[in-house]
Amino acid sequence: MTKDMTRLGQSRRSFLKASAAGALLTTPFVRAALAAGDGPLKVAGIYTVPVEQQWVSRIHVAAVAAQARGDIEYTYSENTANTDYPRVMREYAEQGYDLIVGEIFGVEQEAREVAADYPDTAFLMGSSFKEDAGVPNLSVFDNYIQDASYLSGIIAGAMSKSGNIGMVGGFPIPEVNRLMNAFMAGAKEMNPEMKFQVSFIGSWFDPPKAKETAYAMIDNGSDMLYAERFGVSDAAKEKGVLAIGNVIDTQTDYPETVVASALWHFEPTLDAAIAKVKAGEFIAADYGLYSFMKEGGCSLAPYGTFEGKIPQEALDLVAARMAEIKSGAFTVEINDEEPKSA
Structure with a gap:
């Protein structure tokens, strides 16, 4: 877009x-x-x-x-x-x-x-x-997939050992902000002290720039990346850290890197x-x-090669929250404010 x-x-x-x-x-x-x-x-x-x-x-x-x-x-x-x-x-x-x-x-x-x-x-x-x-x-x-983004955040929070997640987006507009904020809320469910590095590259399609931005976050301690843009998962793969995908499922392209993805249908x-x-x-x-x-407009992608590698505590919480979201018992906040590094 x-x-x-x-x-x-x-x-x-x-x-x-x-x-x-x-x-x-x-x-x-x-x-x-x-x-x-x-x-x-x-x-x-x-x-x-x-x-x-x-x-x-x-x-x-x-x-x-x-x-x-x-x-x-x-x-x-x-x-x-x-x-x-x-x-x-x-x-x-x-x-x-x-x-x-x-x-x-x-x-x-x-x-x-x-x-x-x-x-x-x-x-x-x-x-x-x-x-x-x-x-x-x-x-x-619009792609209101904050439900799936929140669930992917739970997985990310459980898989990050450093407690430092890097997030690379295109522009800080509502369509991106709400997904990032939901992801961050999910990650904090597993680690309330989670730190985030947030950056926007000013483009919807510039994989090299997204990759370089991700490199900097990894050098600054991130062991998990939120790949809102193409190029981020490439950096994660090359540096041996993990990533969470957005909108589409890229697990088969990055089988040892992308743990989960929030999918838009x-x-x-x-x-x-x-x-x-x-x-x-x-x-x-x-x-x-x-x-x-x-x-039925969004879902969490299959874990693929990460089946059996995600902490059971996180899987249990994802299952519980997913059921609550579908029943209406739990609502993921729609927060369109620009997310900040913390």
């Missing part, structure tokens, strides 16, 4: 006021004719990075699966610059696509203006802002949107909840 950092200073209140100005405040159903079930939906994905990238790959995999089931016909554009993003949205809308999915973190206002121009097209977009009744055909989502989010469009009931909504563990 390429996200324009200048948006961080934008007031959500003023943004929503501007985007809703002069717009209809009703929420009409999108493409009601689809309620009759006239074949697969035409779905287009617009991505600012390659589909192999961690975050975007989850959307792409879910769309490919929906196409294999016959629910949709799927095409996509990758490596779309933020400056071109509104144009590509318009092109797909003009071509009659029923649902357009992507990530508009760097073009929030421009994207919503495009959506307002095509009220018969459904838009499901990754966004830091909430839905707006003034743009009734645009719904938002986009299928519940996309499938819910497809159902709404087909029923003619797609309206502005926040699909973020479909990333929660109890909705």
